[in-house]
Amino acid sequence: MKLETAELLQALGLVAQHAPEAVRALATGAMTAKRQREYGDLLIELGAQLKSHADRVAGTNFDHPIQPSRAESQPDHGAGHGATET
Structure with a gap:
């Protein structure tokens, strides 16, 4: 196991x-x-490291976060849009 993985596992632990x-104190x-x-x-820091x-x-x-492709960012106009009825 790589050192960086071991350190990440230790931090997660x-x-x-x-x-x-923390949950009790917040509650x-x-x-x-x-x-x-x-x-x-x-x-947040741990999430960034992960x-x-x-x-x-x-x-x-x-x-930076992956941006959706153009097709994914277009609004959905309904399941039947462009389909023909049978």
């Missing part, structure tokens, strides 16, 4: 380990706004 505590109102922001930043890892594994490196 730590977040998973502390998630129940009971014990998590301060500052702590919510810090935890949110941690989750996406970068996935890109490296796939042999790609996307610096």
